[in-house]
Structures are given as C-alpha cells and as structure tokens.
Amino acid sequence: MANDLSTPLTGRKRRKKHRAGPFHFPLARLLFLAIVLILGGAALRIALVEDPEGGRPSLDVAITSTRDGNVIANNVASGPATITADPQQFPAGDSPDAAIPPPPLDGAASQARDHSGILPDLSEETANGPIPRMSNAGLTPFLAYRRPVPALAEDAPRIAIIITGLGINEQGSLDAIDALPDDVTLAFAPYGRSLSQTVASARAAGHEVMLEVPMEPFDYPQNDPGPHTILTGETPRANLEKLFWLMARFGGYFGVINNMGARFTASAADMAPILEEFGARGIGYIDDGGSNRSVAAQLAGANKVPFARASLMVDANPARASILAALASLEAQAMDAGSAIGIVSALPISVQTVSEWARELDARGIALVPASALMQ
Template sequence: MANDLSTPLTGRKRKPGERKPRGFPLARVLLGLIALILGGFVARLALVDDPDGGRPTDEVAITSTRNANSLASDVANGPVTITADPQQYPAGQVPAAAPAPGADRYAALPDLSEETANGPIPRISATGETPFATYATPPETPIVAGQHTIAIIVTGLGINEQGSLDAIDQLPAAVTLAFAPYGKTLQSTVSSARADGHEILLEVPLEPFDYPQNDPGPQTLLTGEPPRANLDKLFWLMARFGGYVGLINNMGARFTASAADFSPMMEELGARGLGYIDDGSSNRSLAPQLAAGNKVPYSRADLVIDTNPAREPILAALGSLEAKAQQNGSAIGIVSALPISIQSVAEWSRALQSKGITLVPVSALMQ
C-alpha cells in the first residue's frame, strides 16, 4: 500500500467519512459589517434631530448697501433710455459731455476723432475742419514774402519719458516734435509738448530695403501685404496718441517706392485731413506725387543734422541748413532726440533771429 505522503495532491482521493476542509468566511464577515453600519446610520437619523450632524452653525442676514449694477437696478425699477454712440448723430445734435475732472485740454478733439477698435484716430470733422489745420501751431509772426525760414523736426521722442520732457523744456516752441508710437507715457508727454506750444508729428514705421535685418519696429507697414492689413496697422499706430498734424516716416525706402503699397496709406491721410513729411532718406520715394494726388499737405526734409552726433558737427550742419534757407527761402532739418543734439539745437536757435532767419513749425512749410 502506497504511502499517503508520497501520493500526488492532484490525484489524492478523500477517504470515506472524511470532511472537506473549510476556508475563512470573509464574504459573510463583510456583509455583516455593512449591515451593522447601515443599521447605525438609520438609527441615528431616526433618533437624533440634527441634520447638520452636530456641526456648529449660525444665521447671518445677507445685506448689501453697494449697488453693483446701476443699469440693472434702473431696469428693475422702470424703463430706461440707453444712448447710442454719439458718432451716429448728425453734427451739432449731441450735447457735449462735461469734461472729466482733470481732463487734458490738449487731448484730441472729439469732433476730429473717430473711434476704432484700437482707440480714436484723426478724421475730418462734420464741418470740414482738418486735424492738420486745427492742430498746427502758427508761427509767432506771419511769414512775409522774402522771409527766410527754417523748420526743425526732432524725431524719436516718447520712448524715453525723461529725455522727452527734457527736450520739451529746452527747445523753443517753434521746434516740431515727432513721437514714436511705442512709449508707455505717450499721452502725458505729448500733452506736455502741446501745452508748451510745440507742433506734433506721429512717426510711422515703413519697410526699408533690408527688412527685417533693419526693423523700424512693431506694426511696420510692409510691401506685398493686402492693403487692408497695412491699413489695420496704420490705424493701430494712429491711435497711440492724438493732436498731431501729420505723419513722418521712420525708414521706409522700399515701402515709399512702391505705389501699390504706399497709395492706400496716402489716400487715407488725404481722407482724414493729415499731412505727411518725407524724411528725405530715399530719392525713390513717391511721396510728392501721391501727396499731390490726394491733396495731402506735404514737404520733404532737406538735411539730417546729427549724422555725426557731436556738438561741432551738429552746429556745422545747422550752418549748412541756414545756407539752404537763404538760398531757397526755406529749409527743413531733422535731428534725433539725443541729449547732445537737443542742447546744440537749443543753443543754435537763440542766435537765429539775428541772422535774418525765422524758426517756424514745419506745418508752415508744407504745401
């Protein structure tokens, strides 16, 4: 008879009367625990009248003295009238709104502004007034025949706030100031310039031949783009601040030589009553023809004063500008906002009248 210990487990048969071994009754224990928990929960609900389970509570009246939505309150109390955009009214039929406390009286005039998605941009008023004529600074004395005149334009202002304010303080009011469209304090610096009597231009970045290696800045108007895309950029630039008589190019030799790309921009300036100054950097610019065709007040700069940014070269260049004015009757010079350039122009301007030459805002020399 074989030994039971040597018999394989899988083949082992149970002896007569031998009982099958039992495992641990886990399922019955779990069912019992669940039943016990449910019974305790039901008993608590039935015997304890405390739906919050004993958590501390308090009652506070919800009240408010602040009217967060006055329009909603007005609607709740009765019919209201919502005024439409004043631009939809004919001229003269909308009462002027009272100026806000501390309102800037040198800001753009509402009648000469059109609201866009980027902010207000200049336009001709309903009565035919143009931004060029309205914002132009007249010469201190009327220009007479035979009088020699010079206009100086300072470019690159607005990015450095303190440098811009220093230029405004140091320069005579007849100097025209051109502001780049990227400064964070443009509204205040432009207002300071206008309050001091300066005439204002907006610098607009246009595509040069070596773009993008030479990049005039964000929102540059480019050749080959749809006219609508360039006009959208132009409107963004024009909305940076108000009160300017016109635009002056920043670079743009390629753009100003392309009639297909430059024409829509010049048409827009003519339709909005703005002037245009060509900085004179490109002989291929079509600005004279396009300005004449769109009745845009226009002129071209004769000389960049501070190509060599040092006092003596700057004064020498200003002397050359005087010679041009005496020869041609007038001349326009452009200078950057470098401190040495500002100081040199301020020094030079003090003796200009004694030479028989009058310093005038650039609008006085624009056709």
C-alpha cells in the same frame, strides 16, 4: 312578381313615386321669404323713423372755411408769400454756402477741447482707440493742431526743425520739450508707455507734434523700425490695420513722418492707400528725405495731402561740431531756396546744440518756423 315583370315601365315608375318616402320641407322658399321680410323692415324703418342712427352720439360741425389758424399757411393759401431771411445771416449777393466761415487757421483755439487739448469732432473711435479724422464741417487735424506761423517770419528765409524719436524715453522727452524753442516741431514714436501724457505736455508747452510711422527699409528685417511696421507686398487692408493701430497711440498731431521706409516709400502700389487715407482724414505727411526714390510727393499731390520733404539729416554724425556744420548748411539752403527742413534725433547732444543754435538765428535774419508752415 309576374305582374311586375309584365307591367309597362311607365307604370312601375308611377307606383314608385306613389310609394315615396317622408314629406320634404321647402327650406329654400322659407329663406327667401325671410330675406324679403328683413330688407322690407329695414326700408320701412329708414322711411318712418326720424333717427336712423338709433340714438348714437353725434355732433354737427359747420364747415365755414378751408383755412386753418396758421398765419403763414393762410398767407400761402391766399396768394404768393415772401419769406425774408436775416440779413446778417446771408448778406446780399452771397449764397448760404458763402456765409459759412472757413475753418480757423490758428489751431481752432475757440472750439471746445478735452483735457488733452483734443477736439472730439476730429476723433473717430476704432477697435484700437481714437484716430484722427476730418470733421463734418470740413475742419482737418492739420488745420486744428498745427502751430501758427510767427508773424515776423513772413518775409525772412525760414527753417523748420523736427525732433524725432521722442516718447520712448519719457524723462529725456520732457527735458527736450523744456529745452527746445516752441517753434520746433516734435515727432513721437508710437511705442512709449506714457505717450498721451508726454504728448500733452509738448502741446501744452506750445509745440506742434507729429506721429512717426515705421515703414519698411531695404534691409528689413535686419534693420527693423519696430512693431506694426508697414510692409511692401502686404494687402492694403493689412497695412491699413497696422496704420490704424499706430495712429491710435496718441492724439493731437497735425501730420505724420516716416521712420525709415526707403523700400516702402518707393513702392507706389503700397504707398498709395496710405496717402489716400491721410488725405481722407485731413492729416499732413512729411517725407524724411532719406530716399531719393520716394513717390510720396506725387501721391500726396494726387490726394490733396499737405506735404513737405526734409532737406537734411542734421545729426547723421551726432557730434557737436558736425551738428553745427549741418545747421550752417541748412541755413545756406534756406537763404538760397527761401526755406529748409532739418531732421534731428532726440539725442541729448543734438537737443542741446539745436537749442543753443536757435537762440541766435533771428540775429542772422533767418526765422525758425513750425514744420507745418512749410507744407504745401
């Protein structure tokens, strides 16, 4: 112990090194040597062995051309190519858009229809049922479902008659369909139990049909047009939801006519979304003429909605003599202005009187035409 304390520090370090533990194996040197041997063996194999892929299957393909077997592609690759269109498809001087024919104006009779005479392309499915829409090709329900104008009506004063309130009394509606001339327009209320069948009967008989939409009068709810009446002061979405329910009651109509609605048709803020929807869906609108404050004409023009305003409520007094007097007044308006539209309710006396009056109209030089023929 004393020797250790008196021994210089360097000497003690030598003795400790001399008494070190077991021998350490030079692992790093051996790993380096192994890597050198592996790389050297790989280099020798590549240099000495003729097939370095070790017998793996292979195929040599001679690349003799950058062109494929497509004739058109080869022509394009070798220089300018001219592609000639069918001359019957795009006549000289016309653009491809000009070659697309306009929608037919005769009710699109050539297109496939379902058993009710409805064009599937003009129908949109909703939660309430199908409602009319414009087709992708631009055909509108107004063009597809209106009745063609009689050829003899071109130069004569013209009168259109719209019978309203049909559909609620099924048998009365069927009797009116049979009694009235084909050129009389029929408007159906949205509340009948068998509307689809009754409307299909009307269209099969040659009549064009309209949907009546209940709108708020000034004395609502004392005077109530019916369920789902479109009201002022409600949100546009709420009124459109009501409108979609009403529009889904039946199909095949070219346009809509209001039922009452003096207050609603006078409100531009409430009426505008409705006319905008009609324009987007390609259906027409006829104002029944019951309110001088209606803004329908201006809104229809702004939204490109086919529009007309009725001239007279023919059977405001539902008596034969009064109806005939009103029809005479309608004739005078047509002679003076060139055309006139009369609204008639579906009362039996009104239907009978109009049917008899219409038989002699041609003899007086006046043409009876569908209401769609007088819409701008």
